[in-house]
Amino acid sequence: MKERRPRQSGLATSASHTSKVYPSDLTFSEETKGRSNRLRRRSTQLSVAMAPPPPQSHRSPSPSQPSGKSEVSDLKSQLRQLAGSRAPGADDSKRDLFKKVISNMTIGIDVSSLFGEMVMCSATSDIVLKKMCYLYVGNYAKVNPDLALLTINFLQRDCKDEDPMIRGLALRSLCSLRVANLVEYLVGPLGSGLKDNNSYVRMVAVIGVLKLYHISASTCIDADFLATLKHLMLNDPDTQVVANCLSALQEIWTLESSTSEEAARERETLLSKPVVYHLLNRIKEFSEWAQCLVLEFVSKYIPADSSEIFDMMNLLEDRLQHANGAVVLATVKLFLQLTLSMADVHQQVYERIKAPLLTQVSSGSPEQSYAVLSHLHLLVLRAPYIFSSDYKHFYCQYNEPSYVKKLKLEMLTAVANESNTYEIVTELCEYAANVDIPIARESIRAVGKIALQQYDVNAIVDRLLQFLEMEKDYVTSEALVLVKDLLRKYPQWSQDCIAVVGNISSKNVQEPKAKAALIWMLGEYSQDMHDAPYVLESLVENWDEEHSAEVRLHLLTAVMKCFFKRPPETKKALGAALAAGLADLHQDVHDRALFYYRLLQYNVSVAESVVNPPKQAVSVFADTQSxxxxxxxxxxxxxxxxxxxxxxxxxxxxxxxxxxxxxxxLGNLSITAESGESVVPAQRVEANDKDLLLSTSEKDEGREPGSNGSAYNAPSYNGSSAPSTTSQPLADLAFPSTGISGQASASSLAIDDLLGLDFAVGTAATPSPPPPPPLNLNPKAVLDPGTFQQKWRQLPISISEEYSLSPQGIASLTTPNALLRHMQSHSIHCIASGGQSPNFKFFFFAQKAEAASIYLVECIINTSSAKSQIKVKADDQSSSQAFSTLFQSALSKFGLP
Amino acid sequence: MISQFFVLSQRGDNIVFRDYRGEVQKGSAEIFFRKVKFWEDGDLQEAPPVFNVDGVNYFHVKVVGLLFVATTRVNVSPSLVLELLQRIARVIKDYLGILNEDSLRKNFVLVYELLDEVIDFGYVQSTSTEMLKAYVFNEPLVVDAARLSPLGPASIFAQGTKRMPGIAVTKSVVATEPGGRRREEIFVDIIEKISITFSSSGYILTSEIDGTIQMKSYLSGNPEIRLALNDDLSIGRSQGSAYGYRSSSGSGTVVLDDCNFHESVRLDSFDIDRTLSLIPPDGEFPVMNYRMTQEFRPPFRINALIEEAGSLKAEVILKVSAEFASSVTANTIKVQMPLPKCTSRVSFELESGAVGQTTDFKEANKRLEWSLKKIVGGSEHTLRAKLTFAQESHVNITKESGPVSVTFTIPMYNASRLQVKYLQIAKKSATHEPYRWVRYVTQANSYVARI
Structure with a gap:
């Protein structure tokens, strides 16, 4: 392998050449091929298959539509004939044959049996042929690891070709073989490829390292390629080489970090300021795709201070004007992440990104619009006001694909507010008559959603009722479902709605959901709907024709309700319904009928209080997503x-x-949170157990120079000095909790009890579960926004709770600042706040006295419902419950004299 | 990162299939095609461009009836992959001249060559036609342009602009012409798409122009190009005036809401003299995309009327008036209008002396179609149609019909008045001046009149 041979060398030279690397039984020439046992076996099998040579010549009309199996053997013999030929025009014939082979490969016919012949024909200077051969080899080497050995030799030779392109191509193919026992042959060529003076070869080599890692991670790491990649990333003049280094290092270290701490550290240092700045300073030299890569990478970086943030944003400002939507979105992500802790700048970012994103929606393909609209939808949910005057951009165009229309309808629903609802609903009503029925349905649903999220539904109710009069089946169906939901939220509209619903003939309603809605209304408002008992009766008569169990269930309940209000008229229908229900084959229907029957037998007024208790209007329908x-x-x-x-x-x-x-x-967390409150106390006991162990060790380690809480010696939360509290009896914690319990409003107490908070700690009489250790906060804690952001992103949520606020507290919360000062007096500091009445949002942090452990809180207060939602994240999760209690007690004192 | 890339024909055949990482099963193309073909998810009948089946994410874009697909198991940026798929299609078109199933099948080896260089182990390397040239060796086998459908993308300039070779835009960037050397020329196309909605009373409810300045360069030696736009062009509307048509009308300035630029464009003097300078890469690319909601004069006014005329009968009157200069001619105009569901028969009455107009009633989806070969600026055309209903309908027939939608192409016309004042090629070549084509075209995107 030392001396370079001319590429034009024919079969004979290549054969002798091979024998230097491999044992002599693997050579290319015809007569020696049989020496390999495996090859022999394969070729005999094939010769059987080939036995009757198919009498077909050039049957396939187009190279990419070949015919089948017999052609494979046909190709094999033709390739064999050409293998050694140096006749003029041989390369052209080879090209045709190779094309046929690859077209077979494309459509999924297995042409791996040609491997030997393909390799034999690969000794060529024709680069097109070479490339086709590489493609073939790359595709089949994995399933034919033994045959792949055959290719190593000529690939290694090409890796030393004087043409950089051949070197690059060969190196790429060599690394694409994906055969584990050949990795030893990769290390050498990769090493020289990384040092090649041609950037194309280096570019290929860097990705080659990544490929090697996937074939054999240990070989890749032992060869110390990662250090070379790090060096290239910071020094290579070619930006695509740099970008590939970044991709490869990110992928490798992410995979490695699950097992190796060192790799985790490496990954952290990758995200260091010098690397980030090095990449950002060259951002415009990168290709648009590499720019996306760099921007995504940088969005994980936490700048040290706000001037760094502004520098980065100013540098990247013009990326928002890029024609490539992927670059724009990557920039938007970076801007949003950078400014998370700077509420006012964050708002400016929203304003700034609006126009570029809207341009992406309208200038790109429908597919690209879809991707961008999805992101707009997410942004709108977070900041509904940003597009409230641009709602017309989300009107549907008649020729858009339905997936775009659907998203636009969601956008219209999300941006609707008092100022634009009328226009939006008017537009949506136009779509209700649309020829595209699924979109028409979606439009009606959108109107309903808007109605349910508005305070003033006057105009919308009229529109919905107009839908009922349109006499299109699907419109009526959708509208009925909506009217039902609307009545559950706004019972005051029942008069108007019932008048219209009463005119609908139940025969015209076929869809189960709509029918169920209609039946529900008949039952619920039977006192106002004249012929409700008779309509229900006729529905019961057709019991057997009703296929939907849901409808039958609703029918049973509706008849019951109607019976309580108008017994004489409904008696007959009720009897028939119960009889039919009892005979029903559907288990749920049967059970419900039986249940009703027995209830009625037992006591009619009890039955009424069970089936038709007085209801409260639904204030907010449950959000589908937390x-x-x-x-x-x-x-x-x-x-x-x-x-x-x-x-x-x-x-x-x-x-x-x-x-x-x-x-x-987080996924696990949210699942456990959903699985019911009963789980929570059990978990807490466990957490507390751990906690006791942790806290003792913390006492020893916690006194780091940076967190010298004792040095301040400031009054801590419960009035005693910080150092002494740690050694005080646990019962001391009771002081703050019991202290507030008298003052806290009754409702918040009730909720606390439900959540199983330890208000009994004060008595210290209950030995188990062990109460959490006393928690004191450092009154002078400091945390910079960057660290906050990083921690917030990295830590899982340990507690998520909802509290009620006292009326006094709500009254005092005219501006966010009032609460900030109050919380500060309790050693809980604010890092960011924002919002307007009725919604305020705060980010707080606090630090454990004498320890580095930080608590982070997101607190959302809605003054109209007097509720606050808090999420706590903590370095030391075991004490987060104690912290949450502190936080809550501090919050509940807000506004009290 | 991308695991596989493939192109499927309308029937679901693999035309090219490239597996980059071996992480997704081989049968993915079949899984994908079945999912797209029989898409059913709620009410949507059309598969969205991105979906997930068993942990594999499938991305696809539709280009000239072909499906360009990428798969991955990783949570990548959807916009990046979708943009990439579009770009791959464009690069292939640059090489093949014409992109369709036939040309792809004929040139699939070349396409593999391209794919190897565009993506390596799932990471995008380059989509620049220019840079890829160095690594692609197959000569494209060019398919016959004459077989293109008359509504294909290449034909929008074919009519009304006789001096321009229609074939030019379908020329491969690498293929040499039969004559030997390549013709030095550059095309700059200002393509505008109009979206407009008229209320039933003819008032404009919404309007928007989405424009692109597209360039396709066949110049050798990569000379620098300067492109000067209107001096009075301004970008960005003042706050709160979005869709407020008061502010800008009459003043004569062109106000764009927003725009973006290709990465080769340098904007050094854009703020001063509205000049873009760039060294155009090979192949077709958008120099600038822009969006305008400023009030503009719509090229067509549409009047539509449907009236009951006795029992089981109604009459439709459609009027299209061209409100542009008589020197300009719109072509391939098509007016469509959904009719009431109970319509069983329609008889048409064209104006006297109508030439090149056809009418049709699509029974299956109850739609009226009126096609006009061309409309000269300033003229007005009317269609009367008498409908017969199969049964008595209690429904308001106005609500059952419409909206009227129109598609058209108007060469050498643009509604925004954005102009390329000059196109300068900085080249010292003594041989001869390259050909410079600056062309305008306006098309309907969503041109709708409600009734």
Missing amino acids: SEIKDRIFDEFNSLSVVYQKPSYMFTDKEHRGTFEFADE
């Missing part, structure tokens, strides 16, 4: 999570999750 999940999706901005509207852990395997590594813990 705000936690929405935040998760926002963290994964510019990824599929936004399009699917779910965080990545819900649709991605663990090993492919890549950079969103925290999703997993």
Whole structure:
């Protein structure tokens, strides 16, 4: 392998050449081929298959539409004939044959049996032939590892060709073989490829290192290629080489970090200021795709201070004007992430990104519009006002694909507010008559959603009722479902709605959901609807024709309700319904009928109080997604999570999750949170157990120079000095909790009890569960926004709770600042706040006295409902419950004299 | 990162298939095609461009009836992959001249060559036609341009602009012409798409122009190009005036809401004299995209009327008036209007002396179609149609019909008045001046009149 041979060398030279690397039984010439046992076996099998040579010549009309199996053997013999030929025009014939082979490969016919022949024909100077051969070899080497050996030799030789392009191509193919026992042959060529003076070869070599890692991680790491990549990333003049280094290092260290702490550290240092600045300073030299890579990478970097943030944003400002939507979205993500802790700048970012994103929606392909609109939808949910005057951009165009229209309808629903509802609903009503029926349905649903989120529904109710009069089946159906939901929220509209609903003939309603809605209204408002008992009666008569169990269930209940209000008229229908229900084959229907029957037997008035108790209007329909999940999706901005509207852990395997590594813990967390409150105390006991162990060790280690809480010697939260509290009896913690319990409003106490908070700690009589250790906060804690942001992103939520606020507190919350001062007096500091009445949002932090442990809180206060939602994240999760209690007590004192 | 890339024909055949990482099963193309073909998810009948089946994410874009697909298991940026798929299609078109199933099948080896250089192990390397040239060796086998459908993208300039070779835009960037050397020329196309909605009373409810300055360069030696736009062009509307048509009308300035630029464009003097300078890469690319909601004069006014005329009968009157200069001619105009569901028969009455007009009633989806070969500026055309209903309908027939939608192409006309004042090629070549084509075209995107 030392001496370079001319590429034009024929078969004979290449054969002798090979024998230097491999044992002599693997050579290319015809007569020696049989020496390899495996090859012999294969060729005999094939010769059987070939036995009757198919009498076909050039049957296939187009090279990419070959016919089948017999052609494979045909190709084999033709290739064999050409293998040694140096006749003029041989390369052209080879090209044709290779094309046929590859076209077979494309359509999924297995042409791996030609491997030997293809390799034999590969000794050529024709670069087109070479490339086709590389493609073929790359595709089949994995399933034919033994045959792949055959190719190593000529690939290695090409890796030393004087033409850099041949070197690059050969190196790429060599690394693409994906055969584990050949990795030893990769290390040498890769090493020289990384040092090649041609950037194309280096570019290929860098990705080659990544390929090697996937074939054999240990070989890759032992060869110390990663250090070379790091060096190239910071020094190579070619930006694509740099970009490939970044991709490769990110991928390798992310995969490695699950097992190696060193790799985790390496990954952290990758995100250091020098690297980030080096990449950002060259951003315009990168290709648009590499720019996306760099921007995504930088969005994980935490700047030290706000001037750094502004520098970065000023540098990247013009990326928002890029024609490539991927660059724009990557820039938007970076800007949003950078400014998370700077509420006012964050708002400016929203204003700034609006126009570029709207341009992307309208200038790109429908597919690109879809991707961008998905992101707009996410942004609108977080900041509804930003597009409230641009709602017309989301009007549907008649020729758009339905997936775009659907998203636009969601946008219109999301941006609707008092100022634009009338126009939006008018527009949506136009779509209700649309020829595209699915979109017409969606439009009606959108009107309904808007109605349910508005305070003033006057105009909307009229529109909905007009839908009922349109006499189109699907319009009526959708509208009925909406009217039902509307009545559950706004019972005051029942008079108007019932008058119209009463005119609808139940015969014209076929869809189960709509029918169920109509039946519900008949039952619920039977006193106002004249012929309700008779309509129900006729429905019961047709019991057997009703296929939907849902409808039958509703029918049973409606007849019951009607009976309580108008017994004489409904008696007959009720009897028939119960009889039919008892005979029903559907288990639920049968059970419900039996249940009603027995209830009625027992006591009619009890039955009424069970089946038709007085109801309260629904104030808010449950949101389908928790705000936690929405935040998760926002963290994964510019990824599929936004399009699917779910965080990545819900649709991605663990090993492919890549950079969103925290999703997993959060996923588990949200699942346990949903699985019911009964789980919570049990978990807490466990946490507390751990806690006791932790806290003792912390006492020893916690006194780091940076967190010299004792030095301040300031009065801590419960009035005693910080150092002494740690050694005080546990019962001391009771002081703040019991102290407030007298003052806190009754409602908040009730909720606390439900959540199982330890208000009994004060008595110290209950030995188990062990109460949390006393928690004192450092009154002079400091935390810079960057660290806050980093921690907020990295830590899982340990507690998520809702509190009620006292009326005095609400009254005092005219501006966010009032609360900030109050919380500060309790050693809880604010890092960011914003919002307007009735919604305020705060980010607080606090530090454990004498320890570095930090608590982070997101607190959302809605003054109209007097509720606050808090999310606590903590370095030391075991004490987060104690902190939450402190936080709550501090919050509940707000506004009290 | 991308695991596989493939192109499927309308029937679901693999035309090219490239597996970059071996992480997704081989049968993915089949899984994908079945999912797209029989898409059913709620009410949507059309598969969205991105979906997930068993942990594999499938991305696709439709280009000239072909499906360009990428798969991955990783949570990547959807916008990046979709943009990439479009770009791959464009690069292939640059090489093949014409992109369709036939040309792809004929040149699939070349396409593999391209794909190897565009993506390596799932990471995008380059989509620049220019840079890829160095690594692609197959000569494209050019398919016959004459077989293109008359509505294909290449034909929008074919009519009304006789001096321009229609074939030019379908020329491969690498293929040499039969004559030997390549013709030195550059095309700058200002393509505007109009979206407008008229209320039933003819009032404009919404309007928007989405424009692109597209360039396709066949110049050798990569000379620098300067492109000067209107001096009075301004960008960015003042706050709160979005869709407020008061502020800008009459003043004569062209106000764009927003725009973006290709990365080769340098904006050094754009703020001063509205000049873009760039060294155009090979192949077709958008120099600038822009969006305008400023009030403009719509090229067509549409009047539509449907009236009951006795039992089981109604009359439709459609009027199209061209409100542009008589020196300009619009072509391939098509007016469509959904009719009431119970319509069983339609008889048409064209104006006297109508030439090049056809009418049709699509029974299956109850739609009226009226096609006009061309409309000269300033003229007005009317169609009367008498409808017969199969049964008595209690429904308001106005609500059952419409809206009227129109598609058209108007060469050498643009509604925004954005102009390329001059196109300068900085080249010292003594041989001969390169050909410079600056062409305008306006098309309907969503041109709708409600009734």
